Amino acid sequence: MKTSDFYFDLPEELIAQVPLKDRTTSRLMVLDKNTGDITHKHFYDIVEELEEGDCLVLNNTKVIPARLFGSRKGSGGKVELLLLTRKTEKTWEVLVKPGRKARIGEQIEFGEGLLIATVKDIIEDGNRIVEFEYEGIFEEVLDKLGEMPLPPYIHEKLEDKNRYQTVYAKYEGSAAAPTAGLHFTEELLDQITSKGVTIAYVTLHVGLGTFRPVKTEDVLNHEMHSEYYSISKENAKLINKTKERGGRVIAVGTTSTRTLESNADEKGYVQEGSGWTNIFIYPGYTFKCIDGLITNFHLPESTLIMLVSALASKEYVLAAYEEAVREKYRFFSFGDAMFIKGSSPHFL
Known part of the structure; x- marks a missing residue:
């Protein structure tokens, strides 16, 4: 399977630069x-x-203001740091620009x-381990x-940093937003629960891998970065009860999808727990837990469009993307959304 199989022509002007004033007015395919x-x-x-009886699964990770601009002590040279993964209370894995001088x-x-960062180690991909010195509370x-830390293809400055945060964001740790969730407001979530839909939460802290392009010609040679996830006992119970009664489990975003599919057993049931996942979902994958997916429109040849193509078939997805471009x-x-839907398992 070639990476080029997932290419489509995307005019640059269709990459949304700013969020809409009202989260819910984005388009939905x-x-x-x-x-x-x-x-x-x-x-x-x-x-x-x-539908009544569905379970909507949201990723309640919270984006941290992970991009820092500073200077080298002594020379005063400008340096940019992007926090990736917290290792201990004061040490982080970071991306440094320009890296050669760190x-x-x-x-x-x-x-x-x-805030002062001391470079302690150089690891894979040239990332650094740094130890911070500060007074008070790090956050x-x-x-x-x-x-x-807005993605590299967004060139406009974000006026309100809360617009790169879901309204239900709770646990800090992400270097990027789970963007499918940006369309929801508290009022819309109330309307959804009033219809008899269960809402469950998982946590997956989104890392730099979400922006990492696939550079290998063969899809199978691409390696995903690991990301930390957790599912509480209460939320696992809500998801499993939905499975038991034949309702649909609908993931909001590829991050929720990867969390559920990493944790689910062969019958699609999930367990309380936490860990690290580098699951890579592409066509040929058999989904165990989810029945539907709410997601944004992704970039050509990305791992995200590969995941979506595994759920709805590459042919259907690429045809839908071509229509989205038209x-x-x-x-x-900050773009529009797609709902990939299927029938309730109970009625299959």
Whole structure:
């Protein structure tokens, strides 16, 4: 299976640069994974598409202002740091630009010394392990000095950093937002639960791998970065009860999908627990837990479009994407949404 099999022509102007004023007014393409049929709606119409007895699974990770701009102690050279994974209370795996100057022992200061990073190690892909020095609470220092780590294809400055955060974000740890969830408001979630839909939460802290392009010609040679996930006993119970009564489990986003599929047994039931996942889902994968997926429109040749193509078939997905381009849907993080739906397992 070639990476080029997942290419489509995406005009650059269709990559959304700013979020819409009202989260729910983004467009929604509904794709039937069994027939390939497409309908065009708005995101607030998702209520009509959900059925009593469904379970909507949301990723409640919270994006941290993980991008820091500082200078090398001594020379004053400009340095950018992107926090990736917390290793201990004061040590993090980070991406440094320019990396060649961040040697072991080098110190970088931020906010005129409010935060100081010392490079402790150089690891795979040139990432660094740094140890921070600061006074007070790290999260408060970071909130003061850091910026939201927007993807590289977004060139506009984000006016309100909460717009790169879901309304249900709870547990800090992500370097990127689970963007399918950005379309929901608290009011829309209330309408969904009023219809008899269960809402469950999982946590997956999104890492840099979400932006990592597939550089191998053969899809099977691509390696995914590991990301931390957790599922509580209460939420596992909600998901499993839905499976038992024949309802649909609908993941919101590829991150929720990867969490559920990493944890599920062969019957599709999930367990309480936490761990690291580097699951790579592409066509040929047999889904164990999810029956439907709400997701954004992804970039050509990305692992995300490969995952979507595993659920609804590559032919249906690429045809839907071609139609999205013709209809000028907005793509990626601040873009429009797609609901890949299927029948309830009970009725199969």
